[in-house]
Amino acid sequence: MIPEIDDALRTIVREEALQGSDVEVVFDAPTTDWAARRNSPTVNMYLYDLREDPRWRERGFVVERGDDGAVTARRPPNRRFKLSYLVTAWTQRPEDEHRLLDTLLRCFLRYEVLPSLVGDGLALDGTRATVSVGLPPPEDRGFADVWSALGGQLKPSLDLVVNAPVQTGVLLAAGPPVQEGPVIEIGDRDGGAVERRQRRPDRDEDDAGEGEAAAPPPPPPEPAAAGSGRKPRARKPR
Template structure:
């Protein structure tokens, strides 16, 4: 999956941001030694972090059907992982680098997910969106200055590009054959309660239900109220 995301990002940037330039797109670690060897305009997409996107974690199992629509197996739902790329531009002049970063940012801001028409391989077969975010603030437990310090290079303007990729690798649980006569449950030592007597149930139905007024009592009360009062003519 990771190499497929690399291919989509490279193709997207080349087609929509670098189509009329000779800028190359690489996936190298921007260390001090690597930077010293760069002698041509370059865009670097360095994958510096991989972690699960817990907000997209789902529970339960997905059914797998055969041609007849019968469940033959079950799998766990896909788990999404965030691939974080450090996007930088490398030229001889800072002004050219800023111009390149501007073009790259405009290109990526058009999309909230990787374009479906550019997805291939397993990503294309899944048929699900692959979320994309650009230049969001870093998590609280990580800063870009720490990334550059770990690389041993000098701090440089960059864009943080994060792609949430679904991984479908999971155990496959085979399902049992479908039942033909329905499901019957038998418990050892358990006797079902006796069926209620119809005559008793009929008598119980005649009794007033809590919250429902007894019509006979209500009729008698109305008769007493409508009768002659003491001392009446």
């Protein structure tokens, strides 16, 4: 997932924002040492955070079927993860950096869904990776904290978030399809006759098939003799 998203973002920036200019596009951590070694105009898209979006978590299983329509496997639903990129522009003059950031912002605002420019890895089960730019950071994290962790000074930047579906990789094989219904045997404790009934899996038990009649209901129990003290017992059909 991450390599596909990196490739799609790089392609969008190079072809639409930079339009073939000689500005480099990198995904390095913008530390103080990296900034000191930089010697050409650069767009840096640093992936600084990766976490699941629990609002999209689903329960149950997704059914997979073969060419004949039979269930072949079950798997958990896809998870969605938020990839946060710190987008910065690096040139010799702050004015040029501002112009480059403005171009990048207008470029990303045209996208609500990240296109699969390098394949189909960004779409799963009909859902695609979404894009948001410039939203406020989560309450538990600020951009100043990110720059402090990198050891550098605070710099104008864009917060680009890609929300992408990810498969869990868990796949549960399904058992063979049911060919026959359950078989029920009924008999009394005195060793009488045993009744055998079978229910077909493709119809209701009380639905008689073509050319056959539904089984009649069992007869009512016989009354017990006076003074016998025995409970009446239902007579089983032969």
